[in-house]
Amino acid sequence: MDRLTDEAAIRRMFKALSEAWAREGASAVDAFYTPDSDYVTFDGSWLRGREANRRVHEELFAGVLAGTRLVSEIESVRFLSPNAAVVVSTGALLWPWQKTAPASRRSRQMTVVVRGDDGRWQVAAFQNTRVRPLPPSDSLSMRLFAAVLRVRLAFWRRRHPAALAA
DSSP, X not given: OOXXXXXXXXXXXXXXXXXXXXHHTHHHHGGGEEEEEEEEOTTSOEEESHHHHHHHHHHHHXXXXXXXXXXXXXXXXXXXXXXXXXXXXXXXXXXTTOSSOOGGGOEEEEEEEEEOTTSOEEEEEEEEEEOOOXXXXXXXXXXXXXXXXXXXXXXXXXXXXXXXXX
16 A cells, blocks of 8 residues: 555544544444553543543543544654554544634644554554643743742752762
């Protein structure tokens, strides 16, 4: 297969995953993950394996994720080998009454997908991080933050002079 065909298949897999999320929830979504997949959530929790992923998401779909839709935009697909790629995307969850997600709920995802022996692409690893850009370095908040850090570092250096010699 060529890269364009593979990238199109990966994009279809992401679309199908989003549709399964909205239609069926955790029971359908776990089929898109390898049995030994890793899933790091936006709060830093680490779900090890498809079964752990399914269990956690079943609880969430029974509560706060009920009726949600998953929206995402693939920003890049970079192939590591003919059977593995890194996908970077930006997305969010929408509740049934929402057409777009607030900026505060946008996340950037890094996904490692692998092609199985059956030719299907699946998620081997997923990292989800909230988009929280830092203020500009010349903003008042960043200048104050830097000043506090410089003062704290100066005190620390006085108390730990041996650390500087190393």
